[in-house]
Amino acid sequence: MAKANHRKQTKTLRSLSKRQWIKIAASATAVVALVGGSVFAVHAHNAQQSSLNRITSYSATDANALGVSRGADREDLRGGKAGDTYVTVKINGKNRAVVGSHFTDVKSVLDQGDITLETGDVVKPDLKTKVKESTVITIERADANLETSDSPIGFNVVTKETSDLPKGQQKVQTEGQEGVMETTSLVTKAGKKTVSSNVFTSFVKQAPVDKVILIGTGSNSSVSSAAANIGSTVPVGDMQQWAHDYLLSTGGSEADFTATVYIISHESGWRINAQNPSGAYGLPQALPGSKMSSAGADWATNYQTQLKWFWGYCNGRYGSVQGAYNHWLSAHSY
Template sequence: MARHRKEKTFVLQRFTRRQWMGVAGGLTVVALMVGGGLATQNFYRRENAGTGSTITAYSATKSDEVSAFQAASRGDVRTAIKEGRGGADANTSYVKVVINGDSRVVLGENFTTVKSVLEQGGITLESGDTVSPSLTTKVSESTVIKIERSGSTVETTESEIPFNTVEEKTDSLPAGTKQVKTEGKKGVMARTNLVTKAGSKVVSSNTISSWVKTAPTNKVVLVGTGVASSSSGSSNSGSSSGGSSGSTSVGTTAPVGEMQQWAHNYLISSGYSEADFTGLVYIINHESGWDPHSTNPSSGAYGLPQALPGSKMASAGPDWQNNYQTQLKWFISYCNERYGGIQGAYSFWLSHSWY
């Protein structure tokens, strides 16, 4: 049968000299753009040389889940900001950053470009990192910044959060007697780290995010303040239910560790009460597990009080990123301004699981 179709000709063979010149010009433009992007990255690295490589904030999730994460977390973060949690206000904004497939939210104010997000998030680029979009790209809350660091893996570790012992006074027990109401249980702090190794040796380990996986359960001891009954001890046997029939106080908490001891001394010397310290310890136990660098992967909150954004704590001191004392001073001030005191914030936290 005769074939009436024309033979196919390879498309490049049909290009004219002018068309070839156009293709060459286009490739030159692309090469210049790529080169410019690399030059921008190299400039950023030189500009930030010597600032350290601690990575403090990331957002989103693995690339194939970014869209779903955006839809879920955008509403959560925006709700937290609207409610004013952790000092957030109308000026608070956020951008998501993904590094090697793991991530979290970066909170801040006056974001303009990708570079501004990295700066406010304390993110330092290293040689060989690739960033998308480019550092000069304008950002919005729908932007997802991706950083790939070759030779590094994301690893998750866990550590213990100590529990406290709280003594609560109750008139349902005779004076001078004590009874354990709740046994203490340690909590769990989870950390996601970006680990770079040379063979089996760890070259660097930077924390991407850290959060309270399980809050500690305080050991609660009831301390009797009542009058013993002369008729029988039956009134005391009923106290095994935890003294629910009598009045109980917020409780006196024994400090654990250097940070809690400082917080206790600071509060008492400043005219606050033991009940205030009890409320402070409870909130911080649940918010950050007493990790000054705690960085929530879904909300972007930072530090002991989980401020939104962490830079809000700069009002208490320029060393807010690392100094637990500065962070606690900001926490106390925030509780006073928003809830009328620490116990007010504590009561709100018990009802809402946030403050």
């Protein structure tokens, strides 16, 4: 009786039929395709993550926070474009970042930055030169000088209730102090006569300090201290009065208005056309300002459009304008 052979019969490469060779080739092709697809997916994922993690804006105006970055998630919530890039434009030695999308050449940067060339301007590199984020565009304007001036930013009066004082009694907790707005303009003169003056940058050099008045509620009040509430702010000027009335008419509170005044005063000093060297623009210092177009086509000149966009962003990012205010107190940005 012959012994059973339990050893596996292994085919050699020479013994494979033509049909078997075809099957092996097909399997190998499928494996290569699978691996290639996986590699492509990994690269695509990494590219997406890189885009999400790229910083797309900077703190706008606070003197202590000019270097604080604002993340891409803020810009996306405000209607920003993931493809936004930054190109530095230097006019007569003064830098400004122009923020936009789909830059192609020097001319496209100047167009999106609303920078108008005048006769005699020397531009380097030339208008048809392709650009990237490392590109620095220089413009030399003859007979023009950069002039910097300071102007005051008014402070507000904030009242806060406290049980630490007898009912009705008032006490000044903090004296008010005006802030400082620094504006740099490109001024062209013919002799002593000013031919043109264009604002290049305008930002809060020093934020105002509100005057805080404590109002006593008595020992039976539920308010334990002045720090327990954000307070009520007295509107100053047409813009603040509109903001106050609009907020209250849409379900907001006095505290929401106080938070609004605080942030806007620190970001732009209530200047509609405030423009930081980073490129941030308007009352809320949107970066770039064109992001506010989601709230209206007149975003560059209408304070109501700018404020509506600001509140929309605060609600989306922090849940409320008071949430943005609390973040601002710790981060000096929002």
